[in-house]
Amino acid sequence: MIKSFKNNIKGILIEGLTLSSAVVIIAIVVVMITVIVVGGKDQISWEFLTSFPKDGMTKGGIFPAIYGTALLVIIMSVAAVPFGTITAIYLTEYAKENSLIAKTIRFAVRTLAVIPSIIYGLFGLGFFIKFVGTQMDNTFLGGQLKWGQPNILWASLTMALLTLPVVIVSVEEALKTVPQDLRAASLALGATKWQTIWKVVIPGSISGIMTGTILAVSRGAGEVAPILFTGVAYYVATLPASFSDQFMVLGYHIYVMSTQSANVDQTMPIQFGTTLVLLALTFILNISAIILRYRIRQKKSN
Amino acid sequence: MIVEKIQTENMFLHYGSKMALNDISIRIPEKKVTAFIGPSGCGKSTFLRSLNRMNDLIDGVKIEGNILIDNINIYDKNIDVVTLRKKVGMEFQKSNPFAKSIYENVAYGPRINGVSDRKQLDEIVETALKNAAIWEEVKDRLGDSALGLSGGQQQRLCIARTLAVNPEIVLMDEPASALDPLSTAKIEELIVELKENYTIVIVTHNMQQAARISDLTAFFYLGELIEFDKTKKMFTNPNKKQTEDYITGRFG
Numbered sequence: 001m002i003k004s005f006k007n008n009i010k011g012i013l014i015e016g017l018t019l020s021s022a023v024v025i026i027a028i029v030v031v032m033i034t035v036i037v038v039g040g041k042d043q044i045s046w047e048f049l050t051s052f053p054k055d056g057m058t059k060g061g062i063f064p065a066i067y068g069t070a071l072l073v074i075i076m077s078v079a080a081v082p083f084g085t086i087t088a089i090y091l092t093e094y095a096k097e098n099s100l101i102a103k104t105i106r107f108a109v110r111t112l113a114v115i116p117s118i119i120y121g122l123f124g125l126g127f128f129i130k131f132v133g134t135q136m137d138n139t140f141l142g143g144q145l146k147w148g149q150p151n152i153l154w155a156s157l158t159m160a161l162l163t164l165p166v167v168i169v170s171v172e173e174a175l176k177t178v179p180q181d182l183r184a185a186s187l188a189l190g191a192t193k194w195q196t197i198w199k200v201v202i203p204g205s206i207s208g209i210m211t212g213t214i215l216a217v218s219r220g221a222g223e224v225a226p227i228l229f230t231g232v233a234y235y236v237a238t239l240p241a242s243f244s245d246q247f248m249v250l251g252y253h254i255y256v257m258s259t260q261s262a263n264v265d266q267t268m269p270i271q272f273g274t275t276l277v278l279l280a281l282t283f284i285l286n287i288s289a290i291i292l293r294y295r296i297r298q299k300k301s302n
Numbered sequence: 303m304i305v306e307k308i309q310t311e312n313m314f315l316h317y318g319s320k321m322a323l324n325d326i327s328i329r330i331p332e333k334k335v336t337a338f339i340g341p342s343g344c345g346k347s348t349f350l351r352s353l354n355r356m357n358d359l360i361d362g363v364k365i366e367g368n369i370l371i372d373n374i375n376i377y378d379k380n381i382d383v384v385t386l387r388k389k390v391g392m393e394f395q396k397s398n399p400f401a402k403s404i405y406e407n408v409a410y411g412p413r414i415n416g417v418s419d420r421k422q423l424d425e426i427v428e429t430a431l432k433n434a435a436i437w438e439e440v441k442d443r444l445g446d447s448a449l450g451l452s453g454g455q456q457q458r459l460c461i462a463r464t465l466a467v468n469p470e471i472v473l474m475d476e477p478a479s480a481l482d483p484l485s486t487a488k489i490e491e492l493i494v495e496l497k498e499n500y501t502i503v504i505v506t507h508n509m510q511q512a513a514r515i516s517d518l519t520a521f522f523y524l525g526e527l528i529e530f531d532k533t534k535k536m537f538t539n540p541n542k543k544q545t546e547d548y549i550t551g552r553f554g
Contacts, residue, residue: 096361181398185460188356189411189467190388199414200400 036275043273057235057257058266062274067239068152068247069281072227073217075156075243076163081213083160084167091168092175093197113165117225124158124230125150146244153243155231162226163216170215170293174208175201177296211292218285222278224251234260250278307332307471307501308353313367315348315357322348324525326367330518335493335502337512337533340522340548346505349522350473353503354390355383371471388415391469395476397456399448399463404440407448407459411467426466434462435492454485458492465500472496474504478511490515509549513537521545 047061054060087105095102133147133154141147178201186196202209224232233246234256240247254274257267308330315323323345330336338346348357355376357363368375376386388411399407408427409417417423427444431437436458440451448459457477464472474493478486493502493515506512512519513533520530521544529536529545540546 179398181394181396182400184356184359184394185398185400185463186410187359188354188387188392188394189414189463190384191411191414192384195414199410204401 033279036272036279039269039272040274040276043269044276048273049277052237053235053270056262058261058263058270062250062253062270062277064236064239065248065250065253065274066277068232069221069250069278071152071240071247072156072159072249073220075152076159076220077213077217079157080160080163080167080216081209084164084212084216085171085209087164088168088171088175089197089201092172093193093201109165109168112161113169117162117223118228120158120162120226121228121230123161124154124226128154128157129230150229150231150233150246151244152231152240152247155227155247158226158230159220159223162223163219166216166219167212170212171205171209174205174211174296177208178204207292207296211289211296214285214289214292218282218289221285222251222282224249224255227252250274250281254278305332306330307371308503309368309370309373311368311370313352313365313369315345315352315366316362316364317360318362322525323352326527328520328527328530330501330503332501333497333499334517335497335504335515336518336520337516338503338505338520338522339507339509339512340528342507344522345525346520346522347475350475350503350505351392353471353473354387354392356387356392358383388467389469390471390473391464391467393457393460393464393472393474393477395479397453397460397480399451399456399459401447401449403445404448404451404459405444408462408466411463415467427462430462430466431459433465433496434458435488435495436462452485454481454488457481457485457489461489461492461496465496469500471501471503474502476505476507479507486511509537509551521548523548 049061049066050063051061052063087109091102091105095105129148129150133149136147137143137145182200182204183196186200187193191199227249231246232249232252236246236248238245254271257271257274258264261267306329309328311327313323313326314321326349338350340346351357352365352369353371353376357365365377369377371386371390374381400410402410405427408430409423412423412426417426428437428441431440436455439455440446440459448456451459461472461477478489481489490511493504496502497517504512504516516533518530519533519536521528521536521540521542523544529540529542531541536545537549540549
């Protein structure tokens, strides 16, 4: 019954090892954020956020990249949220839990979620630009090149595909929190299934739909690979004004600044500033999603 | 003269391979309160839910035999379930108001039936709340959330919500089982008032409740209808020994 010295030491060692690897994680996060905040904080100004790049992108602001990112995620959400919500409704309200079709859809959603983002980029290039876009040009514009090249619409739709699983899973989770009792009450009053979904189930899960949207937006705002071949530009002198325009994006701007610039050292402050803006943006989005999701779970447990 | 409202003939119900109701034949009269009693799992709730086809929502339920309401077989393939449920309303064991205002809860049924005129809706809501004996308690706060009401008030609100659709039959699945004695008394009083205009079928665990409010009582045991008679007769001089044993509390 007496603890052996050897086992005691072993226990302490193992605990120490696991703790230290946990500490390493914290250290990495702290260092990363500190470096970015320290390097970028002086760069942030009203001017930096609202003006165009100047002097061959070595000076000036990042407004087109912020604007482009915002526009990208808006168009993406308009496509992904309704589509994802409808899919989630089918899965929770119509499909039988273990039916072949439900299993197939869930398998497809999981597969979509693990496909590397660069593959989405290639798919977007092949499908939206080379196939859909070229067809549109040939059919409506007599072969004149307009839609068969990268633009913000194709980039947003490609991003929508990438974020679709996030939306579907969040909305599905939210729909499931609506008690069966309420569906029964509505049906017993002579409501049709669709009336029940539209007037009881969806209003009851609106915060989950919001969470899904925010998570999708946050994912979309940070990704670069899917839009690489489908619409993002190194530099455009004007803001995108039409679906067929190219655009700038924060994530890609960082890449361009740090690898393609004529003088990488000179652009360092802008790189830091852009990184800080992008980081702040995704942080804020994720935190709001976490808060919303927490509220839903609370509601569910009541 | 007694008019039959609901009638079943040799009705069987299976959950998958398990038989839940075995050869039920019953005639339930119009504008009376009929109580279903019996121990848990005896099939009384399942039977109740067959009368407005709420069992359709459960996978693997198969029904044989006829269930007639006003002499129409409600399981006929031409029957529109939505219309049936407007005619045969239902209250649940746990009150289940929507997370909407008191007004919107009651207006829900009329709205889905296409009533959008505000004045007409106001009238329907007021009448339904009055008929459910809750108007006085809520008339000054119709815009408040229904979830802020007490359990008993919520249950009466749900009854008002059902009445607003103008049903002919109201099915009640242990509507007072989660309520305190005072709220229960109010619900019971209400049920007795409602039979003036509606046919009421109520499932209850509470024998005294069945004795107090019902005109007829049906005793279910292990999926079978053991005995069905006037409540007074059932509670004083039942024909079957099983009924007597259950009512006197010797089992169940």
